[in-house]
Amino acid sequence: MVHAEKFYKAISEGKMEEVKKLTQEALDAGERAESVLKDGLLPAMEQIGIKFKNNEIYIPEVLIAARAMHAGMAILKPILSKSGATRSAKVIVGTVKGDLHDIGKNLVVMMLEGGGFDVVDLGIDVSPDKFVEAIKKHQPQVVGMSALLTTTMREMKGTIEAIQEAGLREQVKTIIGGAPVTERFAKEIGADGCAPDAASAVDLVKSLVAKA
Amino acid sequence: MTHKEGMLSAARGEWADQLPWVPRIDLWHNSNYLRGTLPSPFKQDTTLDEVADYIGGGYHKIVPEFLKVRSPEDTIDRGLGVYRLWGMAYRPELVGVEREVKQEGDTTQVTYHTPIGSVSCKILYSEGMKRAGASITWISEHVLKEPKDYKVVGYIFKNIKILPDYQNYLEYRGKVGDRGYAAAFANLASSPMHHIMKEFLDATQFYLEMFDHPKELQQLCEDMEPYYDQIYRVLAESPAEVIFSGGNYDEMITYPPFFRDHIMPHLQKLADLLHPKGKLLQTHCDGENKGLLDLLAESGMDIAEAVCPQPMTKVTIKEVKKAFKGKITIFGGIPSVTLLEESMSDEEFERFMKNLFKEIAPGDRFILGVSDTTPPDAKFERLLRITEIVEEWGKLPMKR
Numbered sequence: 120m121v122h123a124e125k126f127y128k129a130i131s132e133g134k135m136e137e138v139k140k141l142t143q144e145a146l147d148a149g150e151r152a153e154s155v156l157k158d159g160l161l162p163a164m165e166q167i168g169i170k171f172k173n174n175e176i177y178i179p180e181v182l183i184a185a186r187a188m189h190a191g192m193a194i195l196k197p198i199l200s201k202s203g204a205t206r207s208a209k210v211i212v213g214t215v216k217g218d219l220h221d222i223g224k225n226l227v228v229m230m231l232e233g234g235g236f237d238v239v240d241l242g243i244d245v246s247p248d249k250f251v252e253a254i255k256k257h258q259p260q261v262v263g264m265s266a267l268l269t270t271t272m273r274e275m276k277g278t279i280e281a282i283q284e285a286g287l288r289e290q291v292k293t294i295i296g297g298a299p300v301t302e303r304f305a306k307e308i309g310a311d312g313c314a315p316d317a318a319s320a321v322d323l324v325k326s327l328v329a330k331a
Numbered sequence: 332m333t334h335k336e337g338m339l340s341a342a343r344g345e346w347a348d349q350l351p352w353v354p355r356i357d358l359w360h361n362s363n364y365l366r367g368t369l370p371s372p373f374k375q376d377t378t379l380d381e382v383a384d385y386i387g388g389g390y391h392k393i394v395p396e397f398l399k400v401r402s403p404e405d406t407i408d409r410g411l412g413v414y415r416l417w418g419m420a421y422r423p424e425l426v427g428v429e430r431e432v433k434q435e436g437d438t439t440q441v442t443y444h445t446p447i448g449s450v451s452c453k454i455l456y457s458e459g460m461k462r463a464g465a466s467i468t469w470i471s472e473h474v475l476k477e478p479k480d481y482k483v484v485g486y487i488f489k490n491i492k493i494l495p496d497y498q499n500y501l502e503y504r505g506k507v508g509d510r511g512y513a514a515a516f517a518n519l520a521s522s523p524m525h526h527i528m529k530e531f532l533d534a535t536q537f538y539l540e541m542f543d544h545p546k547e548l549q550q551l552c553e554d555m556e557p558y559y560d561q562i563y564r565v566l567a568e569s570p571a572e573v574i575f576s577g578g579n580y581d582e583m584i585t586y587p588p589f590f591r592d593h594i595m596p597h598l599q600k601l602a603d604l605l606h607p608k609g610k611l612l613q614t615h616c617d618g619e620n621k622g623l624l625d626l627l628a629e630s631g632m633d634i635a636e637a638v639c640p641q642p643m644t645k646v647t648i649k650e651v652k653k654a655f656k657g658k659i660t661i662f663g664g665i666p667s668v669t670l671l672e673e674s675m676s677d678e679e680f681e682r683f684m685k686n687l688f689k690e691i692a693p694g695d696r697f698i699l700g701v702s703d704t705t706p707p708d709a710k711f712e713r714l715l716r717i718t719e720i721v722e723e724w725g726k727l728p729m730k731r
Contacts, residue, residue, distance in 0.1 A: 133542055174622065177586035179538035186539065217459055219469055222534035222584065269667050269706035270362070270463040276673075298618075299668050299706075301642045307673045315645070316583070 121145050126159040126191075127166055133183030135190035142191040152198040157235075160191050164233025171230075172318035178226065185229035192232075208328045211253050212263040213241030215274035223297060224265040226317040231263075234321040247274070247281030254287050260331060261324050264310075266297040275300075276308040283309075292327040296320055333509035334389030339572060341698050342512070342611050342634050342660045350691075350725035351698040352388040353511060353662070354705055354714055355637075357396065362464030362707035370711045383510070387718040390511035391700065392503070393575055393613065393636055393662075395419065397466040407432060409468050410441055410452030411487065412519060412530030418503030420515040420569040421562055422496040428487055438471060448483040450474050464707045475531045475540075481547040484531065485554030493561035497569055504570070514575035514613055517562050521577025521614060522597035523555035524548070525585070534584070552593075559597065567604040573634065576601055578615025582622030590623055595630050602631025613662070617703035621646040624654035638663040639702035640687075648690045657695070663702035664691065665717070670701065670709035680713055684720055693728035 122141065129137035138160075145155045167184045170176045210231055214224045221243045231238045239257050241249060250262060262282070266272040275295050282288050292311040295304075305313035311327060314320035332340065337347035360379040363369045369377055373385070383390050395416045400406055405415035407430065413423050431442040437458070442451040453472035460469065474484055504513040520526035527548065528537045540548060566574045576598070579585075585594060602612045616627065617637035621644065627635060635655070640648045643666035651661055668674035669683050691697050699721065705714065 174587075177588065178583055179541050182535060182538045183542050217463060225535045226583075268463070269671065270358075270465075270708075273673075273708070298643060299674075301668060301674055303642075303679075304668070304674045 120148070121150055121155055121158040123158055123162055127163040130160070130163040130184045130187045130191075131167060131180070133180075133187050135187045138187045138191040139194060142194045146194070146198070152195045152202065155191075156195055156199070160188050160195075161233065161235045164188050168230055168233050168318055168321060181226065181229060185233060188233065207235045207237075208261065208324070209237040209239065209257060209259040210261040210263060210324055211239040211241055211250070211257055211259045212265070213245035213250060213253075214243040214265045214267075215271055215278060216244055216246045217274060218266050218268055218271035219243050220265075220267040223267065223317065224263075227263060227265065227296065227314075227320045230317045230321045231324060234325065236321075236324060247278040250278050251281050251285045251287065254282065254285075254291055259291060260328055261292045261294060263320065263324075264293070264295050266295070266300065269299045272297065272299045272304065275310065279309050292331065294320065294323055294327070335507075335509045335512050338389055338512050338698055341696060342573065342613075342662075344657065344660065344696050346695065346727050348727060350694045350721055350727060350729065352700075352717060352721040352725070353391050353698055354383075354386060354388050354701050354717070355391040355394070355703065356382060356386070356701075356705045356714070357391070357394070358464035358466065359705040359707050359709060360464075361398070361466060362462060365462055365464075366707075380510075386714050388721075390507055392507045392511050392513045394615065395516045397468075406454075406468070407439070407441060410454045410470050410472075410474055410530070411443075411484075412526055413491070414516070414519075416516065418500060418513070418516075420495065420497055420500035420571055421565045422494045422499070423558075424492045424494060425487060426490040426492055428490065440472075443474075443483070443487055445483055445486045447486050448479065450476075450480045450483045450487075470530065473530075473532050473536075475527070478544055478547055481544070481551045485551045488551075488555040488558045491558050491561075493558070493565050495565050495569070500569060500571060512573050513571070514573040515566055515569055515571035517566055517574055517576035517601070518559070519577060519579075521594045523552040523559060524589075524593035525577060525597075526555060527551060528585075529579070563601050563604050566601075567608055567610065571610065573611045573613050574601070574605055575613045575615070575636075578637070579618055580614075580616055580620060580623055580627070581618025582620065584618065585623070587622055587626060590626050595626055598630040598632055602633070606631075615703065617663075619644045619646070620651070624651060628655050628658060632659055634660045634662050634698075636662040637700070637703035639666050640664060642666065643668055643702070648687060652691070652696075655696070660696040660698060661691075662698040663700045664697070665699065665701045667701055667704060667706050667709070670713050671706055672710050680716075684717065688720070688724050688729065689731070691729070692731040694725070695728070699725075 294312040295310045296314040312323045314323045337351040340347040399417040429444040433440040440453045452474040454468040455471040456468045507513040611633040613634035616635040
């Protein structure tokens with residue numbers, strides 16, 4: 120049996136060793152890796168996401184929780200890969216070319232992982248070519264782009280154009296986020312959605328994946 | 332009234348004759364100057380102040396000109412968040428520290444050797460950053476990498492001497508003249524903990540360090556306290572009317588308990604030193620401030636610069652005004668995206684401005700500005716249009 124409450128307590132307190140122990144114990148007791156993920160790690164992170172959205176906790180608590188969840192994931196990942204079990208959908212995320220800011224993007228990555236998505240973090244200063252390469256390699260359902268600056272938000276348009284030129288536009292949904300980005304700008308550049316904050320990004324991805 | 336008189340009146344909560352309009356255009360100018368894209372009628376060597384004169388507002392001399400140093404060596408400690416700039420009212424000097432500097436392309440590596448150990452950092456200033464108008468170097472490798480680095484950085488800061496450099500500031504103020512007030516720069520961060528967050532660690536790592544090494548963080552803050560105290564005292568005695576200290580607050584990054592515990596006490600401390608001398612405290616509030624408004628109101632600041640409302644943030648100017656209860660002057664109000672054609676059509680821009688003027692009427696405690704800065708690809712005509720609007724509707728007190 121997966122003890123959801125124990126997982127939540129350990130994850131919310133950022134206790135990596137405890138999460139590892141609980142994960143291993145559940146596996147040793149005969150639980151499937153998929154169950155440990157879906158009944159232990161993910162519900163805990165979902166709770167964290169809800170509390171963050173409601174301003175009950177703040178960014179440090181989310182980060183330590185995500186780190187603790189990763190500790191458990193490190194045990195599960197090789198087993199999940201072998202069994203061929205897949206997570207709900209794949210998302211690639213990066214801060215666009217010329218922009219070196221990563222905190223907003225990192226938070227989105229963590230919230231998406233906590234939401235059960237398989238996330239590929241491309242990092243910062245990601246060129247349109249790198250986004251295209253990553254789409255070819257990872258075959259995601261959603262591509263997320265982040266920019267903090269009015270000078271770099273234009274790279275989002277260039278990236279969407281590069282995806283289009285590569286003939287990949289129909290197979291992915293594109294979403295954007297960051298301080299200067301608005302719904303109108305998203306429409307203007309042909310993005311499929313715009314998230315005002317990290318918690319909303321998870322809802323947006325869920326709705327786009329559900330529609331696909 | 333001159334621009335300076337108008338701005339200072341608004342900053343003190345008195346009536347100016349007309350709504351002060353003070354666009355920040357330094358990054359716009361840097362970028363378009365370097366790209367050779369300054370719009371007509373400007374020549375490609377037109378200066379920042381000449382453009383400001385053409386627009387017709389006041390001079391935005393708040394954020395220092397980070398590219399303007401008196402010698403190249405003056406940029407060397409930016410990885411520590413320590414600045415030496417033309418126009419500053421103080422000059423920091425590192426004591427008991429030897430620097431070793433290596434240049435690798437666009438990156439400068441600085442190693443600091445102290446009697447208790449060494450630390451290093453890398454700062455980057457690339458061609459791409461220059462073309463984008465950036466004036467601040469990027470810290471590509473932070474100075475805190477391991478727990479043992481905390482003490483070394485603490486040693487460096489405990490031993491920094493802050494020397495008054497009022498002549499440098501007066502030269503700057505003299506150049507600004509009556510076109511605006513020249514704010515004296517304190518720091519980019521508002522407190523030691525905020526300084527560590529902004530300059531010494533990657534943002535994500537900083538929050539993890541709060542859990543992993545809280546004692547080391549606290550000790551470093553204590554070690555940095557004399558550095559901040561010296562700056563505060565020198566600025567309180569300076570000839571400046573307005574002191575600019577820190578900013579980039581954001582309800583997610585500098586979340587309410589963090590702002591309350593680690594930023595607000597230092598703003599209050601500085602305000603308490605400045606107010607008896609008749610000086611004003613200004614700080615750069617360019618982020619998402621909805622969750623911080625009540626704390627900002629109690630922080631002791633006199634001017635909240637770069638206040639950015641919807642559509643770039645969740646907050647309206649009406650909400651900011653209400654929260655500030657007439658105690659703080661708002662400087663800003665025009666989100667930078669309103670100047671971009673892909674973010675707002677001309678009609679939407681006109682509607683936005685009309686609505687903004689309704690919200691800020693009667694116009695007390697308000698300096699109209701771009702939050703936080705005019706983007707390099709802004710539609711320049713919109714800046715001129717704002718000048719027309721201010722002339723048309725901006726006589727104070729404005730009708731509701």
